[in-house]
Amino acid sequence: TSKDDLKGLLETLLHWDMVTVTTSQGLLALLTAAARMRGDHPELAQRIEDYFDYCKRNDLRCVQAITDAKGDRRVAPGGQADPDVYTRIVERRPDGIVIRGAKLHISSAAISHELVVMPTKNMKPGEEDYAVACAIPVNAPGVRIVNTSYAPREREEDFPVSSKHNMPEGFIIFDDVFVPNERVFLAGETGHSATFAHALGLWERLGGTAHMSEFADQLVGLAQLIAEANGTERISHIREKVAEMIIYATMTRSGLEAAIANAEPSPEGWYFPSELFTNAAKHYAASEYSHMVRHLQDIGGGSIVTAPSVADLENDEVGPFIAKYMATKEGISGEYRTKLFHAIRDFTADAYGGWQLVTMLQSGGG
Amino acid sequence: TSKDDLKGLLETLLHWDMVTVTTSQGLLALLTAAARMRGDHPELAQRIEDYFDYCKRNDLRCVQAITDAKGDRRVAPGGQADPDVYTRIVERRPDGIVIRGAKLHISSAAISHELVVMPTKNMKPGEEDYAVACAIPVNAPGVRIVNTSYAPREREEDFPVSSKHNMPEGFIIFDDVFVPNERVFLAGETGHSATFAHALGLWERLGGTAHMSEFADQLVGLAQLIAEANGTERISHIREKVAEMIIYATMTRSGLEAAIANAEPSPEGWYFPSELFTNAAKHYAASEYSHMVRHLQDIGGGSIVTAPSVADLENDEVGPFIAKYMATKEGISGEYRTKLFHAIRDFTADAYGGWQLVTMLQSGGG
Amino acid sequence: TSKDDLKGLLETLLHWDMVTVTTSQGLLALLTAAARMRGDHPELAQRIEDYFDYCKRNDLRCVQAITDAKGDRRVAPGGQADPDVYTRIVERRPDGIVIRGAKLHISSAAISHELVVMPTKNMKPGEEDYAVACAIPVNAPGVRIVNTSYAPREREEDFPVSSKHNMPEGFIIFDDVFVPNERVFLAGETGHSATFAHALGLWERLGGTAHMSEFADQLVGLAQLIAEANGTERISHIREKVAEMIIYATMTRSGLEAAIANAEPSPEGWYFPSELFTNAAKHYAASEYSHMVRHLQDIGGGSIVTAPSVADLENDEVGPFIAKYMATKEGISGEYRTKLFHAIRDFTADAYGGWQLVTMLQSGGG
Amino acid sequence: TSKDDLKGLLETLLHWDMVTVTTSQGLLALLTAAARMRGDHPELAQRIEDYFDYCKRNDLRCVQAITDAKGDRRVAPGGQADPDVYTRIVERRPDGIVIRGAKLHISSAAISHELVVMPTKNMKPGEEDYAVACAIPVNAPGVRIVNTSYAPREREEDFPVSSKHNMPEGFIIFDDVFVPNERVFLAGETGHSATFAHALGLWERLGGTAHMSEFADQLVGLAQLIAEANGTERISHIREKVAEMIIYATMTRSGLEAAIANAEPSPEGWYFPSELFTNAAKHYAASEYSHMVRHLQDIGGGSIVTAPSVADLENDEVGPFIAKYMATKEGISGEYRTKLFHAIRDFTADAYGGWQLVTMLQSGGG
Ligand SMILES: Cc1cc2nc3c(=O)[nH]c(=O)nc-3n(C[C@H](O)[C@H](O)[C@H](O)COP(=O)(O)OP(=O)(O)OC[C@H]3O[C@@H](n4cnc5c(N)ncnc54)[C@H](O)[C@@H]3O)c2cc1C
Ligand SMILES: Cc1cc2nc3c(=O)[nH]c(=O)nc-3n(C[C@H](O)[C@H](O)[C@H](O)COP(=O)(O)OP(=O)(O)OC[C@H]3O[C@@H](n4cnc5c(N)ncnc54)[C@H](O)[C@@H]3O)c2cc1C
Ligand SMILES: Cc1cc2nc3c(=O)[nH]c(=O)nc-3n(C[C@H](O)[C@H](O)[C@H](O)COP(=O)(O)OP(=O)(O)OC[C@H]3O[C@@H](n4cnc5c(N)ncnc54)[C@H](O)[C@@H]3O)c2cc1C
């Protein structure tokens, strides 16, 4: 790829659905890892490339199963009270390995075909059983996925955002799962245990920042719309808050543009976004996000959390009154303004909004 | 009251349920207003005191119905597209008045006996019909209350906080409601239109700050508990975040203590908390709250939003695995840690958490 | 110019001395203004271009004299207690105009050849006498310049930064100065009164941001050097502070890169940096600067302000002891570390540092 | 003392000159240390009390010489390249000890009578030679003090603040100084090495916070005065900045009041301010200070750093013009406003201002 391709790729990332993004990031990372491992372990590299072809041929959706349960955060895998809190090889057979453990918070796991398992961190000599990467079909014997989701279970019309965009997370259990050799990409080669997560990390942070950039634009848009609907868009403190939000959105976007503009070729000749700019943008965007949400909530007013439901609005007895009193001026009907408040609540002050806040801080490696 | 009484009152406020707090704050404000109006309007002052006695005698719960729909925020009541967006007198009869309008976001309205209506802002000469204060039973003809709530409608065990503490808000409609004279406390005396809200404001801000101080302590507690459960309580950046949270909680508490320690007697001889310290503490606490929530979410990790539900935990097939992999070390069972994550999610990253964030910025007059 | 030229220009800006920068920015702005005025006032546009050629031919250094005294900030020029607080035309003669007023904080005025006078803000119809732009030689009769400077007047060796980089500011007085017609570029054409400052503003903000980006890199450099000299570079809270400083420097740089990458051609076919990205970067960089200074001062320690002077260090009696006790480890001599502290003090905690803080907030239009 | 005495003491601290404060804090700390050591080392306790009486009787000014040179910050005293970077006992004689080392940044050292030496940190078994506390007259043989100061050396009238309030810091060298036994308070008793600094720390932090509270009030005052002088005091963003500054000053004051209100008696029956509230207030005040300085500099304008000097103002030729153009409206003369700008520069944007910024972060133990 060249830099221009990269810029195109970024736009693409923003329009694909999440599983597709996950799949392509994951496979890209596998290919990068293959390239880096070819020197030391040509046959592992070959297996990865064969697996890549297989997924492409069959149009499979893959998820990246990295994050382990991890137990006590201060303690190395081998020293944990329960040795399984980092996923590990419990048996090595001539035809494959058997793994035990769990991978947590795995996005889209329950709606994918393939789980691409990689080590959560660098493993040291002595931790060979924990240096495991492989691919497992979701329906392999011994795999269980407990799904969690913030998707609204009721009144979808009050959740205009999260009823459309939501991400199921999977708590994946490997209850002694057999993985045949051709699907094993790492089984004790500790020197390469960080290669996978590292290859993935940069893409994840770039993708994450691209999404934060989109959210930032949406926060600005909602702020401006609700200020106009309230009639406050020209009031000095409201304008300053919107201006701060625009600066935030613009700086986040700058970081992405600079990451792309300063892309560097890897030894394999592929272009990677600049690590310095990607990381700076990611940290900046994540650390200021909650402050921008506060601005939007400040601008909007109490109806963000107290607006009557859409069902109330459609109710014959009280609906017309709600429409009357939620209206503010010509061109701003009560129905429109009520729905705007629900969008703001759903986006920033309810299950999906909370999920965003946490995800911004934690996903992509915390 | 003396200063010591005030300090006692503060503790009391924190332990009463919200309707009781609302009632006592509202009635206190009415009494203060009565004292201030006695010179100019002795018979209005008398009506207020009679009403106070009536509520006390019958142990009635009252809510403070102040905030109007307000329409276009730049426009005065008289200039609005719809003249009813500020509650107003539409008819004056010998035996009383008829009012029309709406009061929004009224806490506990649907579970109270009495609506104490007051003007949302100072009204000027020419705005006499908007200078209206009165008391209306919730079941008076023409009153309609649309209730909203963030209380969880399902899986109460996943919402350990909000299933216990939640506050119904009422969207109150006055569809030409008759109010007999003895319940009318202001009907055109614009000079006193701000007296009510002003008398209430200080108490509301003090009460609001007291609650933020409690929330701050809870944030600190949750942060420390989850750090210990994760095994990270001695890691440098985690300790610094907890330390910042303790400073926040301590400074908020300082503001309250200084407000009480510097209380001043009013002309009526009642002690009021210092306005300077109360306002500073309120603004400080509200503006830093979302930052503290971010610290907690940073400390906790992704399971705040991805932890399997309590039902999953109790499920025979996957429950034991969840318990196994959510455990971290001796003394920290998977069940305990999962429930801790749910408490954090519910408190900061779901409907109740979002309601908190907005309420902190908007309630008590924004 | 094209985008690549722009990027080159930026690098150039950073290496030229300030008067040259000022000159080129000012003349660029004049040319832009000429292009915009040609339609309405072809002969004014011609005068500007002739003046431009004259300056180029004679290699003159020009300063931009825009900021007026301004009197009461709420009051328009015509309503001020003293009508001269905005520079104005006091006499119109066949061969020129006579102006009176003052231009404040004019960088490099005392060391330049030419003062390019422009209106400080948009002037409205009725304010024709205040809509004045012209060029005046520094030695024209009636011109007086009171120079101010933070340059150290003593012990240059203790001021390693400001003894080399310092900027004299001029308080320019126009005590009824005659300006011949060929040097008058605006004399009442209120419709174009904002054209000059507007054309200049974007370049100034870009240049200002470029300098802040340099300062940011220097702050990072000083922070890393002093941490290494103190032996704290691997301590967790120090690393986090340095990391935040790097993010700041990187984001500032991103904003510049995005401003250039998104440059747009003007109607005249010249490329201008993106206004959106330039403004965002300027505000971001200026508003976080003092926070980064705080990090550096936190990392460095008390010797930033208490280190003995270089003269003390060279003193026979106490010098060897200072060298002994200011040393920290192999490779870090006391002399080196003492001088590093002086550089940090001079750069951030003395006259020059204070000048920086204020200038960052105020220059380029505040 | 009781709580009320404490409150009185606080007011006193703010009005005494710094050496007196230092003396009283230091002696208070010595007495506290004596009380804590009496059980284990009655004769050391007795020596301290005798010394206290001696100072009182002779009305001596004492400074607290704690902070060592410290060398490489990661390395313990015994492991340093130069063993003298922590002050240590180099010889033990029957009649006393000989110490070598340096104490840095010692406030008022050069203008005091007595240096009260205490260990900079807790010393462990094996570090007996570093566990040294004693009292040394400034003129003892082998003592050298290199003085540093930010006091203006010129144009005092342009430095209205720092020419009056300034604090000389001493770099104290102990070149094998003999200390007779009756002045030795600790000489190897590592178990009590932290007792002194700990006893002092709380008082220092309280005193430091009291001073920050004063500075905060002064920042607010300067901000309000300059806004009024500029005519901007009613402009929305200026009012918001002043309001934030008032909140800061009020919260800092709250912290002090709460520290006093929650004072606790020590085992010896003396009242100590609450450690929790003192520390929180100190950290809050120090960490927000530079932000408040930024507000003041934002409100004031460019003349903070570019205002002509008082000498220029008094100059016959240009003085009247400066007075004319620095004036803004009735009641605000150019002379007054120019001097206000110098006060702001001196207080926040020159040597003294920089000294403040650093001192706020570092003094009292960083
Ligand atoms: C919505 C969402 C989607 C996700 N999707 C995926 C996915 O598709 N695939 C995948 O593999 N993972 C995924 N993750 C997991 C994500 O990468 C982790 O949440 C993240 O790495 C943090 O790990 P944790 O949740 O276990 O928190 P913890 O590791 O417990 O971290 C919590 C806090 O403690 C700190 N901390 C923990 N240990 C240490 C230490 N040793 N030293 C210093 N500080 C420490 C962290 O910095 C953090 O501040 C997802 C997470 C979320 C929230
Ligand atoms: C949970 C909750 C409970 C509440 N309980 C009660 C209650 O019991 N009784 C009661 O009477 N009220 C109650 N309120 C209402 C609360 O007082 C209002 O939400 C608050 O006054 C803000 O009014 P608003 O929601 O209409 O927002 P708006 O007035 O629209 O304000 C939104 C934003 O615009 C700004 N703004 C609006 N108009 C102007 C203007 N003219 N100039 C400058 N800035 C402006 C505000 O500063 C704010 O930043 C409650 C609110 C909440 C969220
Ligand atoms: C080091 C330095 C170099 C400079 N170099 C030059 C130069 O070469 N050429 C040149 O022409 N100028 C120069 N300037 C001047 C600079 O552009 C001005 O300082 C700046 O425009 C602010 O004007 P002021 O200093 O008069 O402050 P003020 O205008 O008094 O502003 C102070 C504060 O009040 C606010 N304020 C003032 N009026 C209003 C209003 N009406 N509404 C809302 N807010 C208001 C401002 O936003 C600001 O926060 C320089 C300044 C500095 C500090």
Ligand SMILES: Cc1cc2nc3c(=O)[nH]c(=O)nc-3n(C[C@H](O)[C@H](O)[C@H](O)COP(=O)(O)OP(=O)(O)OC[C@H]3O[C@@H](n4cnc5c(N)ncnc54)[C@H](O)[C@@H]3O)c2cc1C
């Ligand atoms: C104006 C002024 C007056 C003073 N007056 C006195 C006085 O009267 N008497 C007196 O005894 N002292 C006095 N001090 C000294 C003051 O207490 C010290 O400056 C302070 O303790 C910091 O020590 P340092 O300057 O050596 O900086 P350092 O110790 O080098 O600290 C610099 C930074 O590094 C960090 N750091 C250093 N070591 C570590 C570590 N091991 N682990 C983690 N972080 C670390 C610090 O937290 C800080 O952020 C004064 C200081 C000033 C500025």
